[in-house]
Amino acid sequence: MDFFRSIPVWIAAFAAVFVTGGRDATAPQRPVEPDSLPLSVHVHVVASGLNVPWEMVWGPDNWIWYTEQSGSISRLNPKTGEKQLLVKIDEVYRHRSLGLLGMALHPDFPRKPYVYVDYTCKKDSAIATKLVRFTYRQNRLADPLTMLEIPAHTGHNGSRIVISPDRKLMFATGDAVTITNAQNTGSLNGKVLRMNLDGSVPADNPIKGSLVWSWGHRNIQGLAYGRNGILYSSEHGDAVEDELNIIRNGRNYGWPKVEGFCDQPNEKAFCDSVKVTEPVKAWTPTIAPAGIAVYEGRLFPEWKGAILLTTLKEADLRVLKTDAKGESIVSESIPLDASYGRLRAVCVAPDGSIYVSTSNRDWNPGSGFPKPEDDRILRITRGTQADLLARKAQSQAVTDNVSNGARLYRQYCASCHKPDGKGVAGTFPTLHGTQQVKDKDQFVQIMLNGLSGKITVQGEEFDQHMPAMSFLPDESIAEIGTYVRQSFNQDLDPVSVSDVAKTRIK
Structure with a gap:
């Protein structure tokens, strides 16, 4: 039928x-x-x-x-x-x-x-x-x-x-x-x-x-x-x-x-x-x-x-x-x-x-x-x-072509901010061209400590809880940060392990 x-x-x-x-x-x-x-x-x-x-x-x-x-x-x-x-x-x-x-x-x-x-x-x-x-x-x-x-x-x-x-x-x-x-x-x-x-x-x-x-x-x-x-x-x-x-x-x-x-x-x-x-x-x-x-x-x-x-x-x-x-x-x-x-x-x-x-x-x-x-x-x-x-070989080939930063982003961030980093209008903010991402210190702090309560991103107000990712090692935070800053934005320098370590101890 x-x-x-x-x-x-x-x-x-x-x-x-x-x-x-x-x-x-x-x-x-x-x-x-x-x-x-x-x-x-x-x-x-x-x-x-x-x-x-x-x-x-x-x-x-x-x-x-x-x-x-x-x-x-x-x-x-x-x-x-x-x-x-x-x-x-x-x-x-x-x-x-x-x-x-x-x-x-x-x-x-x-x-x-x-x-x-x-x-x-x-x-x-x-x-x-x-x-x-x-x-x-x-x-x-x-x-x-x-x-x-x-x-x-x-x-x-x-x-x-x-x-x-x-x-x-x-x-x-x-x-x-x-x-x-x-x-x-x-x-x-x-x-x-x-x-x-x-x-x-x-x-x-x-x-x-x-x-x-x-x-x-x-x-x-x-x-x-x-x-x-x-x-x-x-x-x-x-x-x-x-x-x-x-x-x-x-x-x-x-x-x-x-x-x-x-x-x-x-x-x-x-x-x-x-x-x-x-x-x-x-x-x-x-x-x-x-x-x-x-x-x-x-x-x-x-x-x-x-x-x-x-x-x-x-x-x-x-x-x-x-x-x-x-x-x-x-x-x-x-x-x-x-x-x-x-x-x-x-x-x-x-x-x-x-x-x-x-x-x-x-x-x-x-x-x-x-x-x-x-x-x-x-x-x-x-x-x-x-x-x-x-099918197995095809799946493995896709996995082999993904960077570690992209893999970690998919595992911890993409369900809300989406694979393209554009989020969901009115619910989850975009990661493209935002001040929170451009300000490296602020960005690393947000990743480590999370967010709760209202936040304004590119003139739009959001009110969602973002869990802290401080359980991840400095290397992983740096890889996620670098992936976001360089895949969804232009001319932003990478996040280094030392950047994360300095923010973590503040």
Whole structure:
């Protein structure tokens, strides 16, 4: 049928992927075993013209139920591409990363036809996150019931919803750009919450009378159950240490005192005084992990029990194989890499095919996106082995031609300032011809210390947090600085290691 497009994608899935042991991404790293079996996949476009499909759930009707960040909930027939709008929620407040986000269906659906969603709304100047239950009947969602309302902010609002094997609703919230929330067990922000399906507090929660199940979270983006009832989460770090965690009852995950593992002097002191649960995996440079699902299908038997992870910054789908207990990561591979832009949600069909959604009409699209057909829902099935080695050789040739400064810029800067250095109008400032870049001392200081609050660049005001990059060695800061000053500007001298060292000690 003409609304389907089948695109072969060839992958060198045996390329090694690394876990960083510290904050210096240029230092030797601890390798994770690569997959021994090269694998290719085919991608089929099932739906297009969407507006950031943030969550996807495989329904008992064998349709994909999905949310769109702009406020719509719909069903998609994966065989025909037919879309059916179920509700448009008018009170959804869409701004940057805010909007209609997570969704889960009642485990007894359709006998109990309840659909749980969370979204942001705004009244006057106050932003809130709502957890709302809708009732499905006659192909519509109606009778919204607000189960919970908590403070929100212009970012870091999470969030995902899943139903646990013991039939509890698990709801991941962000710290709402107030880092003290995460360690404050009296706040419901920066937490994983656990509640009965009617919204009440379970009697066996770790804090009596509280919905809090775990704390010390910054901004969880993925939540899924796997082997042995293990709950996995993916979480955005700041400038370093995106995380994959196992969420357990009454555990503290460290933010903002700890990022990733307890491997820095100030973190070790906190970890010695407070029992912190470390991630099972962390990524520096960051990858902006998003949705996760655990694969139990037959189409890719070599992936059985693995965690499927989509990423925004790296625009890829990753397969994280675990040990037999599901408690550690033993390999990582990338079967879909940077072909369709930012990837947001993932779900698995009963036949073992994998569905992912793109996120190219969100607030921070990658270079060259959105395409006219965005956003899309893609079906991934097994491909052939043709041209696999040619694809690998081509990828290696591209990598070999990139300077270290360009590589570091892509890893740490391009997701906001974009590969061409032009940023995003009204959100992230350009690096072309700006006074902040021309003034070398100021530029190095900004890279080392970051920025927070309002800043004026070429007459335009910006108000975004830029994380500090002081965790990078002087050589890396100098290479990034030189790349920016000489690639996006004219006649600017390079940044030297001594320039960085002098600024660092001030």
